[in-house]
């Protein structure tokens with residue numbers, strides 16, 4: 001009998017783990033799968049993106065983690081493709097390499113003042129409140145007015161976290177320092193700014209409703225009028241979004257302590273301030289703007305206009321994604337690159353929910369299994385020895401379980417299910433790698 005085919009999956013986020021599960025379902029015992037991640041923790045944005053107060057989605061991790069129980073599946077953490085191992089080394093050591101690295105950068109506004117202190121990305125803000133070890137602190141002292149640019153679900157998440165009573169976040173897994181910062185913050189106004197109308201916004205209705213229903217917030221609307229939108233001409237999701245906004249305006253909160261200001265058909269033209277963001281000039285985007293725009297005060301601006309993929313050295317990259325056909329990686333001229341695959345956000349672009357990656361992973365896994373029919377077997381390099389010779393010791397599943405247990409312990413002391421460990425040195429102590 002032939003030795004099992006060896007597959008490397010680069011990235012242990014939802015797409016990578018769904019791919020491993022799909023490969024096991026489709027080719028079972030004929031495979032040995034190594035799942036690499038630059039972090040010692042699996043789950044990607046499920047751990048470091050999905051909002052801490054969305055515990056039920058977080059529980060998908062339990063399902064995803066089942067792949068690690070299969071006998072020929074290994075987790076190799078603390079190995080970054082492009083830094084610790086190159087795509088060429090992976091190709092030499094595996095029959096198939098699946099890139100599942102997600103989209104770890106974000107898009108910029110490209111307007112004057114964007115680099116002023118106080119102008120940050122929602123991606124960094126999310127990484128901070130999620131306890132990502134690379135996150136920079138996000139001081140909120142002195143922030144009364146925050147402008148969130150974008151009307152997708154990420155924008156809704158960050159607006160909610162800023163507007164929510166911190167006491168309602170104390171049961172989450174947020175790191176202690178994050179909770180302390182949110183508790184001492186005095187945010188009063190959050191503006192959410194969209195280039196087009198509420199009927200075009202990307203946020204989904206349950207997420208929008210949850211934001212609008214945040215206890216003790218007042219809601220205002222500028223730039224759009226739900227009454228003048230032809231609901232019958234809209235798709236169900238757009239209709240529900242407009243209706244949710246109309247309902248929130250019709251039933252104002254009693255005694256609001258914070259405010260959500262929805263602004264549609266406007267875009268930031270300039271961030272204003274001397275040495276620190278102090279305001280945002282919003283200009284109208286409609287077909288015949290009647291005026292030049294207006295300024296909203298802002299001590300913090302979070303741009304939330306989309307994530308962006310980061311290229312891997314030597315791997316084709318175009319428009320924020322790895323070019324591919326149903327998951328098979330293509331050269332920029334459209335020719336094939338046998339043995340290399342893409343899945344998840346780096347395959348499709350940064351859109352879609354956790355569940356979207358399952359179908360996507362099944363498609364990529366099917367290509368891998370199909371190609372094994374005709375891809376010739378070749379001698380494979382021993383990557384374990386190469387890494388060891390260079391002093392790189394990948395973290396293991398047992399290391400992740402130690403981190404997991406330590407987070408649960410930290411949480412238990414505080415009466416919470418889990419408290420994230422956010423510092424690299426603490427994570428590495430648990431890996432035994434420091």
Ligand SMILES: Cc1cc2nc3c(=O)[nH]c(=O)nc-3n(C[C@H](O)[C@H](O)[C@H](O)COP(=O)(O)OP(=O)(O)OC[C@H]3O[C@@H](n4cnc5c(N)ncnc54)[C@H](O)[C@@H]3O)c2cc1C
Pocket residue numbers: 010011012013014015016036037038039042043044045046049050051054057079080081082100101102103104126154157307343344345346351352353354355357
């Ligand atoms: C802020 C935010 C909130 C979200 N909330 C929800 C939600 O509530 N519900 C929902 O269904 N979906 C949500 N999503 C969408 C969901 O997170 C994505 O669909 C999903 O995570 C994409 O999976 P992925 O595996 O392609 O990428 P990722 O989850 O980003 O995983 C990529 C993995 O690759 C690793 N990696 C990156 N580069 C390298 C490298 N060079 N070498 C080795 N490893 C590497 C990363 O560490 C990471 O573990 C949210 C997304 C964001 C950004």
